[in-house]
Amino acid sequence: MLLEKGPQGLRTSRLASLQAGEGKSGHIPAGLNEGILFFDNVFPLKLRKILGLPFSSQGSPPRFLKYFISPSITGTDPAGIVGKVSKEKNISIKASETILRLKEGGAFVKFTHDGSTPASEVEKVLQEYLRKEKIRPWFSPWRRMRVNLVKGKPWVEDMFRFPTQRLKVEFIPSEPGAEAVELSQEQLYAFFRPYGKLGDIVAQPPDSKIVPRYAYLDFARQPRAIMARNCMHGYLVTQAEGGGAKGTILRLSYERKVKAHWVRDWLVNHPRIVIPVIAAIIAGITVAVFDPIRTFFVKAHITRSLHLEDNRFYKWIKGYATDIIHWRRKQDDDAGMEAVWDDRKGNIEQIQTWLMETADTFIIVQGPRGSGKRELVLDQALKDRKNTLVIDCKPIQEARGDSATINAAAAEVGYRPVFSWLNSISGMIDMAAQGATGVKTGFSETLDSQLAKIWNNTATALRKIALEKRNKDDKDANLGDDEWLEVHPEHRPVVVIDNFLHKSQEGGIVYDKLADWAARLTTANIAHVIFLTNNVAYSKSLSKALPDRVFRQISLSDCSPEVAKKFVITHLDADVEDDAAPKDGSPKSIPSQSRTDLSELDTCIDLLGGRLTDLEFLARRIKTGETPTKAVHEIIEQSASEILKMYIFGSDSSDDSARRWTSEQAWLLIKQLAEKGSLRYNEMLLSDTFKSHGESVLRALEQAEMISISSGQNGRPTSIKPGKPVYHPAFKRLTEDNVLRAKLDLAILSELTKIENATIEKCENELLLISKLGKQPAQMAPRIQYLLTKLAGSQEKVERYEREGKGLKKVLGEEY
Template sequence: MIRMPKSEWLPLVQRRSTLTQTVVQGTLTRLPFVLSQKYAGVRGRYASMQAGENKSGHISAGPNEGILFFDNVFPLKIMKLLSVPFTSHDKPPAFLKYFTSPGVAGTDPAEILKNAASKETLPIKAIEVLLRLKEGGAFVKFTHDGTTKPSEIEKALKNYLKQEKIKPWWNPVRRMHVNLVKGRPWVEDLFRFPTPRLKVEFIAPEPGSEPVELSQEQLYAFFRLYGKLGDIITQPHDSKVLPRFAYLDFATKPKAIMAKNCMHGYLVTEAEGGGKKGTVLRLTYEQKIKPHWIRDWLVNHPRIVIPAIAAIVAGITVAVFDPIRTFFIKAHITRSWHIQDNKIYKWIKGYATDIFRLRRHHDDDPGMEAVWDDRKGNIEQIQTWLMETADTFIIVQGPRGSGKRELVADQALKHTKHKVIIDCKPIQEARGDSATINAAAAEVGYRPVFSWMNSISGMIDMAAQGATGVKTGFSETLDSQLAKIWNNTATALRQIALDSRHKDDRDAHLGEDEWLEAHPECRPIVVIDNFLHESQESSIVYNKIAEWAARLTTANIAHVIFLTNDVSFSKSLSKALPDRVFRQISLSDCSPEVAKRFVINHLDADVEDDPPPTDGSPKTIPSQSRTDLAELDTCIDLLGGRLTDLEFLARRIKTGETPTKAVHEIIDQSASEILKMYVFGSDGSDDSAKHWTSEQAWLLIKQLAEKETLRYNEILLSDTYKSGGENVLRALEQAEMISIVSGPNGRPAMIRPGKPVYQSAFKRLTEDKVLRSRFDLAILTDLTKLENASIEKVENELLLLSQLKSQLAQMAPRIQYLLAKMASSQEKVEGYEKESKALKKVLGEES
């Protein structure tokens, strides 16, 4: 291989005085290198006719001239490098001149032609070089003396390249090749790039003549010398497409490039089988459609493929993500990542507390000691149940604010290591499936959560179902998503329970199920708080939790404790465990003695933590120094024993209020809440229409203000509750305005205020003359409407009877009954009107 000395070409490369234009991806670009003055015989430069002579797209050769095409001058991959959007096609990157220029790579066609001419004694001389960057080659126009045939020149050049084996550095495997251009090359600058397939069109050389379609044998004879042919595909005989064409599939892309540049525009003479006036071959690159039978089969069978993909995705999810989620759930239950439970942290905290004498904080709320002493039996009962081997399904029921969660989590399970508390309230109050899934996952530490994928997969499933007519299974319902969370949690709980099992145990020979049944102390404890909270909206969350809890207990995986405010919890839980007897504890309000101790302890707790006075005097204990605490007995009778109300009372007393004033403030506040929540806005006119009317709520308020308890059936018999009375009472119970006490056999028997303080609040509301007159008048108005409707019904029946032609004797009792009923209703209407007149007078005079 002959190369220019580095001392000659490097200074010239660095000079940018002369730029040669070339086509890069169909656009006019300049190639940053110049020819050495040593080879200035080739017109002193490379030709810049990327669109042909005079931009005609063709190169012409005169007498005693010929055109050669050299390949492997540039790397074909360079067109991909220069196809990025920020690359200028008019000025390619300057660094290319140091790597791929023909002078550097040793593939300069003019230099090769000159060396070949001197070695082979050929009477040729290069006069012009046209580089084809996107095809990786170059056209070289040369002159000869006319005595040597171009075919002999071509043969000599081929021998020279074969002997010298000129190879560029970026392609050390394949050497350069050269061929004589027989046709009229088309040097287009379009966005067309080389492919191994050529389309050969058969064109008439002049208008009016008929071209001849060449056979496969003829095409093979013309194009085989340029390289191995993979296939020759001719146009079907019945095709109407003109001009007629054929496809040539070369084994490699460089062979197709050589054939296209050498044979484009070649005139097949009559002697060669081109017809009377010959046939011109027009060659273009054609994208070959590769056979994608696997892809086609997948696309053409969506009813099989889409469900299969869904199954594969589900399998991968289970195999990859489920162990990760189980790990996070175990860490959440065992609190392995909570620094507060770390032994070193506890030691440092205790040591620092002893040194700095930090202020002592109570673990429980102040005053709760009195409550726990009163409920010590309930605490011990729960602990005893948890040690039994039988199915442990415990329900702790009590009104809101009765301390259910504190009783179970802070007292009964105070020293339990493995416990998880699931609060149903944020799960039930979440809006939308994604929010519900996230809330449920947060309660048990289930992560990672891809709740956002639920809506996307739903849209994919809907689109696929519309296209294929079958469900793909990509989307999952809220039911299935919650089932996944609870199933992973059950797996984590089982693993935690079995972690206490050791090979050297006495009963190590037992199976896992038998071992779990024999060791109830090793089972984790699941506390489900706020069960059936707002259950009237949707029950899917509670149904799934109840079924999951039933599986935990029956499989001896964990103990389950339900905390609920709803007295009708047995209806929901009986569906999950129909053959089990529930362990139940009902919490009521504190007795007056315990309530008083709670308030006093609450007042004294903060003073005990305060530093002693600087003058050395003893601390002032509120229970010993305040004289107004004697009012607590009377105040607690009015307030009741609900823990939240007692704590509110203690806080108000701390601020300096007397117990009597504090209680009256609480009663006034409760009365305002009752009006806002149960009375005003209950006529169904607003967006949040309630299931009762203002008149129905007021009737209960007025009667409960006179009596602490009402008979359940007595209320249902009243005229105000004639329509849907039981549903109204259940709705008011769910809203916590009233509480329904069950009697024998579990039937509803008595009605009481929802909170003890409501008894006093009801009395406070009925003492307001204007308010009482207003709603009493509304009740009388409704009753009057009912009686008038009854009278109208009687009148219509009497009118119908009077129109009969014959008045039978048997009709007399019916007529007497109707007349008596009408008289009774009329008497009631007159009484109601009389009462209404007095009430209207009060409303007109009072403000």
């Protein structure tokens, strides 16, 4: 809009858009005795964000902002300032045109003068006036208005291009065919430094083929770059100023300082810094966000606060419904256990007493599989105790792979969310980063560290549960948390670790971490820890975690014959209430009173033993109508078949390399245990069959539950017995099979023959070596006699084995 400053103030003289220059040419012509000034800080620079919209006008402020940022209101009217200076300084200048530049925050003012005052003097007067008056608009209270004379030929375009701190200066010839001169940095600095501080001057690379030649000017502040661009665009550098014979024109444009992908490039180029920082950030987020959530879920798992069946309203509704509808009572699978609990009442009370004491040590319940350890502890000793955490080691140890192991461990304690799949991904990232940087970044976590996180979160939840009972009215309220836990063992939760050392020969990292964690719980008085294990060598593993403590131990053995008989009879009578009443109205028959074959139980239990699982199996078979004698013989027959399948057939290394014993070793134990019932541990190791890796073979068979090894004084193994009581009659049943016995005895004889033949060969080779000496010294005579005696003894054994083998082959050839 063309404006003229008159005595009445700022008014419109004619309507013509000069936002694109005179006649929309993009330029402002200046004739004789005319000049152009550029004022900055007339409009707020932030206004360009609104002007960036395609439908916004760049010629005047938006209508809703005119009452706030109009130059006449903010006191930054350039034409008015020119008029004031003309009056106050008594110089003959007059503003003839004003072109607002909203996107640059300024305005061009075209003025006329009488020729007596040069334009450069007008510029100095106006600059001195603004420096003295310090005119500041309300939207920029810290920056005053500035003015400079336009020396070039300004280009006033209305395109959507916005100011930046960087200017691109192109060197253009003054006329076609002429040659432009590329100005040096010193020359550019002299031309542009008066407009503001320069941050940098970047010249075009010498080998660049781009024309016209150019340079970049980086101003410290954006308003200075705007002022320089509007005042120096189109300026003709004369020959005297270093512009060449025909002169050089400066063409200026705003250039966005491109930092393309600089963040990405920095991250990629500094992996030794970036990757550990990312790992630390992820770890921090995990601790800050996920750890409280996981601790909450672990706590809910222990207290069962999220279990519907433990909710009191659910129990009330269920009890109310049960009173209305009489449900059929389900079969009690634990029938008959009352007799067992009566027999083990002392063990139950002992565990309950230990849980009320402050001793910081482990409680260990050891017994063979099927002896009722879990039921004794959970269903009896801890029956009325809340806040019990049960960790079953079996699914954790049997999990295949790190992710499965982490998931299994997390499931046992209610640890969620668990991102086990990230473990593999982070491992691959760490490997790739190590290949790129040459050092480990520590981004990935091992199974050890993941398990440690799970147990640590669980310990935090257990501690919170233990302290929930504390209140301000407590007589020990003045004590610290640790001291309070020490004097109140009754409030500590109980951690039951079941199947401890299950398949421990496959790797002990899980058990080592569990034992260390359990030791921290007990020594810090956070929880009581009870271990349930089948392994008699548990002390070796647990002593590493608590080397200076004496464990509290309970060893469960098989039931006595009286308790076993009572267990079976009670089991038989358990379902009488569920049976339909006779139609004739007579009372229900009780099996223990009506059956006449129960007198056989004494003999049957002597064969079967007191293992609870076997007794329960016997009771179920009797329920089906079998006599006790027949049921026991069936159980013994089934056990014999299991022994053949598990320990004899398919146990060679060619068939199953995971088994660490041979058929001959297992058969020798079966045969001698069937005959004697118990064997001396060290005597067995002296036999030729067990000379090679004998102890490891016996331990492997103990883990496989074919035998049990009893320890005596100082924990030294002393005797070998069948793994279950029913195995003893099963061993006898197997040795009564002549064909099986002949086959396996023949295999043992073959192994022994190989051993003796190897001894004979060894003696022969040494005697041959001695014979090559020629004349033997007298000192060699004892050695020669020893070798001859040993060779004769081995030969005698070979001949005896062959004679025995002939009889066994005869049996195999005549019987089926």
